[in-house]
Amino acid sequence: MTTERAIGHPATISRGGASHPLVELTMARLREFVREPEAIFWAVVFPIVMSLALAVAFPARGSQPVRVGVAQGPNADAVRRTLGAAPGIIVRDIGADEERAIREGEVHLVVVPTDPPTYRFDSARDESRVARAVVDDALKRAAGRSDPWTAREQPLNVPGSRYIDWLIPGILGMNIMSTGMWGIAFSIVQARLRKLLKRMVASPMRKSEYLLAQVIARLMFLVPEVTVTLAFGVLAFGMPINGSYAAVAAVCVLGALSFAGLGLLSASRAASIEAISGILNLSMLPMWVLSGVFFSTANFPDVLQPVIHALPLTALNDALRAVVLEGATLRAVGHEIALLAAWGIVPFGLALRMFKWF
């Protein structure tokens, strides 16, 4: 009973039931993370939902039938019958407003049944140009055109070259960026707001261990995040993983470290949730758009290319696609790796200089 109430100088050595501070700090961060249902959603569920949604919206290209409308006119029925019988064409009923139907993508092309027929379409759209060729071909053949020869066709739909295969590494890259930056920056700013950072600094805790624990915990969430996203791609869509698992893991870890550095830098001074949300959105939004997550970076004009290829997410996406889809070795993506390393080291150094504990 006497020892129970004693406080002064107990003989207890060791850490009194606690382990090394780095372990405790990392555990604390991991516990906070798994006890936050939203965090699990963004890290694990979100990439799957996103991949599914995009896979449904953009199924394998090329096999899509073209959608065609037929305008009013004396020969309208004949044209409609001809097109309806031709392969790869769907005839849609459209109202009087042909332009609206084209603008909204309801049909790719409208045939006005004059003699010869008139095609109305938006030549800036790929689908419309395809529709023009398909419709033209069908109508001419029905009118009695004979072809000098018919080419043999070899449809190519091998796993690894479809949009979904290209998309999943991009979504993984995007997720490594957002979970890393949000995860690290948010928890630090929250601790600063709660004056918890100040309290920790008032204890003998080593500041470097606190920051290191944030990064270690981040790397630990990376494991389920990457495994679930890639396993989903492989199991649900038959996406191949052509590179070695070690190379894939190395690229993911390097990407996560790089964005951890940026996350630390973003959080180094922000003292409100509004401020950190603004900083994170401002730094991540350009990368969502420019870094080739959903569509190729080649869509942007040449003047932007140097900027796009200097971004860390572009480097991560390019490296992931090269390793996952093309089976590239780490040496082959050396340029991207160097860029990611630079994006990790420089912000990390700046963050350490700028960091405000309270």
Add this chain to the structure above:
Amino acid sequence: MINSPAVRCEHLRKRYSDVVAVDGLSLTVERGECFGLLGPNGAGKTTTIEILEGLLQPDEGHVEVLGLEWRTHEDELRQRLGIQLQETRLAEKLTTEETLRLFRSFYHRGRTVEELLRLVELEGKRASWVGKLSGGQRQRLAIACALAGAPDLLFLDEPTTGLDPQSRRQLWDILDRFRAQGGTVLLTTHYMDEAEALCDRVAVVDRGRIIAVGTPTELIESLGEPKVVTTRGTLEDVFMTLTGRHLRDD
């Protein structure tokens, strides 16, 4: 070194852009003593205690804690001090036990987590998230975190502000037990009954200076004739006389 006071500071001065928060403050806290800083809001109590805790750098003046200086012995001092800050909110999604385990891991020596839980009577709440604790329980947890390294000196900044009377008494008991083991306490408060109940000596701080220092009894006697003949004056009378009766809203 052994005979050096627990805290000694001289001529502390700290200015924020346009306000002088601490204006030439000197004080000495003896070992084993419970010393209270009393003062209205904005008097400079928190700035003073945070300078003594090595969290703020004074513009001028000299600080010695346990005979050591922050500049040269920060690591040792951090190991030997227990600190509770005003307004710290511990991580809500960690349990009481996990929080203590975390803080305990920073110290080379000290009580076990089990002993700390018993000490602040939170054994029944060991598995509860901090976010689910009452105000009094959170404050006891904060004190347990401050006691995790078996400190020689405990700094408490308004430890009972906002607590109900039972929770305040419980905290006082914990402090009594700490002192019974020879621990030194420096606390700030604006509850006069708390200062009277806990402190061996108090200093009244106003506008960044100490305007009176002594035992609660001395200060009350210095007021002279009590206003009501049958009862002795209280520390509250001393406080009001010294700092004035107008409201301090800043």
